[in-house]
Amino acid sequence: MKAEIEVLQPGLFSTIQDLGRYGFLKYGVPLSGSMDTYAAKIGNLILNNPVNVAVLEITQMGPKLQFRAATKIVITGADLSPEINKISVGNNSIHSINSGDILSFGKRKSGCRAYLSISGGFQSSESLKSKSWYEGITEFSKMTKGKSLAFESASVSGLDTHAKVKINSDYLSEKEIQVFPGPEYGYLYEKEKKLLASTQFSVDKKNNRMAIQLQETIQNNLDPIITGPVIPGTIQLTPSGNLIILMRDCQTTGGYPRIFQLSEIAMNIISQKVLGDKIIFKLDSNFIKPGCL
Amino acid sequence: MIGERAVLVEFEPEISEKLLEKILFYKKSIEEYYIKVNVEVINTYNSLLIYYISNIENIYNEVLAIEQLLSTPNITKKVNSILFHIPVCYDFEFGLDLEYLASQKECSVEEVIVLHTRPVYTVYFIGFLPGFLYLGGLDKKLHTSRKEQPRMKVEKGAVGIGENQTGIYPKSSPGGWQIIGNSPVDFFDRNIQPPCEIFAGDKVKFYSISRKRFDEIKDEINSGNFQIKKENYEG
Numbered sequence: 001m002k003a004e005i006e007v008l009q010p011g012l013f014s015t016i017q018d019l020g021r022y023g024f025l026k027y028g029v030p031l032s033g034s035m036d037t038y039a040a041k042i043g044n045l046i047l048n049n050p051v052n053v054a055v056l057e058i059t060q061m062g063p064k065l066q067f068r069a070a071t072k073i074v075i076t077g078a079d080l081s082p083e084i085n086k087i088s089v090g091n092n093s094i095h096s097i098n099s100g101d102i103l104s105f106g107k108r109k110s111g112c113r114a115y116l117s118i119s120g121g122f123q124s125s126e127s128l129k130s131k132s133w134y135e136g137i138t139e140f141s142k143m144t145k146g147k148s149l150a151f152e153s154a155s156v157s158g159l160d161t162h163a164k165v166k167i168n169s170d171y172l173s174e175k176e177i178q179v180f181p182g183p184e185y186g187y188l189y190e191k192e193k194k195l196l197a198s199t200q201f202s203v204d205k206k207n208n209r210m211a212i213q214l215q216e217t218i219q220n221n222l223d224p225i226i227t228g229p230v231i232p233g234t235i236q237l238t239p240s241g242n243l244i245i246l247m248r249d250c251q252t253t254g255g256y257p258r259i260f261q262l263s264e265i266a267m268n269i270i271s272q273k274v275l276g277d278k279i280i281f282k283l284d285s286n287f288i289k290p291g292c293l
Numbered sequence: 294m295i296g297e298r299a300v301l302v303e304f305e306p307e308i309s310e311k312l313l314e315k316i317l318f319y320k321k322s323i324e325e326y327y328i329k330v331n332v333e334v335i336n337t338y339n340s341l342l343i344y345y346i347s348n349i350e351n352i353y354n355e356v357l358a359i360e361q362l363l364s365t366p367n368i369t370k371k372v373n374s375i376l377f378h379i380p381v382c383y384d385f386e387f388g389l390d391l392e393y394l395a396s397q398k399e400c401s402v403e404e405v406i407v408l409h410t411r412p413v414y415t416v417y418f419i420g421f422l423p424g425f426l427y428l429g430g431l432d433k434k435l436h437t438s439r440k441e442q443p444r445m446k447v448e449k450g451a452v453g454i455g456e457n458q459t460g461i462y463p464k465s466s467p468g469g470w471q472i473i474g475n476s477p478v479d480f481f482d483r484n485i486q487p488p489c490e491i492f493a494g495d496k497v498k499f500y501s502i503s504r505k506r507f508d509e510i511k512d513e514i515n516s517g518n519f520q521i522k523k524e525n526y527e528g
Contacts, residue, residue: 022333022346022489023333023425024333025333025335025344026333026334026335026418026419026489026492026493027419027423027481027489028419028421028422028423028424028425028463028481028489029419029423029488030423041355045470057345087517127483128483128488135464136311136421136423136464136483137480137483180296180297182295183295183301183303223304226299226301226307226308226337226338226339227337227338227420227427228337228338228340229301229335229337229420231295231299231342231344232294232378233296233297234296243484251421251422252335252420252421252423253337253418253420253427254413258295261295261296261299262296263296263297264296264297264298264348289462
């Protein structure tokens with residue numbers, strides 16, 4: 001049965017995301033998808049949903065939502081002090097929802113992005129084979145007051161769910177970011193390579209679904225490259241020495257040198273960082289070398 | 294190789310149609326090799342990127358397979374490409390930097406328009422934004438550096454020049470290019486398949502339209518009565 005959630009307050013920034021939009025890179029369309037895929041998948045797993053169904057990605061300050069039908073939900077990722085009808089509830093466990101219940105969020109306790117999974121997944125319209133919101137591709141690109149989010153209301157009982165999934169939340173406070181050398185890493189001077197390995201970097205306020213910038217700069221001796229491919233997790237070094245970590249909604253090509261590439265796990269870790277959080281790069285150079293072809 | 298999900302193949306650092314033909318040849322053979330696997334293959338001026346939907350299980354196998362495909366000689370047959378005729382209105386209402394460009398180049402605005410509409414441009418790839426065409430072939434006289442302060446908002450359809458490149462903004466976005474006109478045509482439509490009908494290797498030629506014709510074409514597009522003029526192109 002079709003059902004809806006009404007947005008009473010939109011919060012800071014929330015979007016519907018699945019695991020991404022594939023097949024359209026060649027038209028310049030970003031991959032999109034949940035920033036922290038671990039948290040997004042875990043929520044669906046606990047609810048016994050297919051892992052790739054759409055979830056709501058909630059950034060730092062959560063929305064206030066009212067359910068118009070009964071369902072089951074799970075909140076994963078960042079701890080944004082969720083409450084159902086003003087009663088505090090925890091992350092990573094199933095909450096039964098009755099029609100009329102209100103889900104709200106309070107103080108941010110850990111992480112940056114929380115994920116709301118719902119039984120059967122959010123049923124917003126698909127565009128180019130994905131439900132992930134992106135301006136110009138999907139009908140909506142941000143949540144506003146009064147908007148409604150569609151879901152499929154299932155019978156509350158009788159669902160066989162994985163209530164006992166073991167969740168590892170340590171990554172929310174992990175500082176170490178695993179990276180592989182990017183195509184232009186080899187052109188850096190030894191001094192800059194050492195700095196990259198030894199500096200504790202801080203996450204800047206420029207932090208969104210396209211990119212996360214770091215505060216500390218390093219000297220850049222590299223020339224711009226002929227515009228080439230970039231993918232989520234690519235770290236660009238700008239002429240002024242800023243490090244820009246490209247994230248899920250990043251453009252498909254770029255002209256700045258690509259010095260590092262984050263591992264998939266590192267993508268999840270960095271997605272949970274907020275202004276001032278510290279990170280250290282851990283370079284895995286045993287990985288296949290660039291230029292081996 | 295970049296990360297756990299992609300293999301990057303780089304060719305000579307140059308921008309040329311010869312290299313584009315070679316890259317598109319290998320792109321096709323890689324696409325055919327991977328027809329049953331979930332990968333995306335994109336090209337830029339001098340690179341091919343093979344992006345895997347999930348983490349690569351055995352990277353050495355993949356690199357070997359791609360290496361083999363690349364070691365076959367590239368017999369680039371002259372593939373017929375399509376030439377798209379794109380209307381552009383160079384009215385001052387849209388051409389915010391037209392006069393600046395003309396004064397920089399010590400020529401008339403009319404001459405700028407002639408220089409911009411004369412060449413047959415090559416589409417090297419689509420990137421940056423959905424439907425943004427990277428075009429090669431801009432007349433040397435029109436090469437201009439980007440604006441020192443990028444505009445916070447460049448209008449959808451804006452036609453610009455940045456260094457040796459020219460292009461059209463498929464949607465409004467911040468941008469640093471010198472803006473000389475606007476095209477009423479949509480280059481990206483999420484509701485049609487494929488969402489962009491121009492591909493890497495195709496050709497583009499601009500023609501100048503009046504302010505009045507611009508509005509007419511907009512209306513024709515809205516009522517579904519406008520077709521971009523296209524023809525087969527043999528280099």
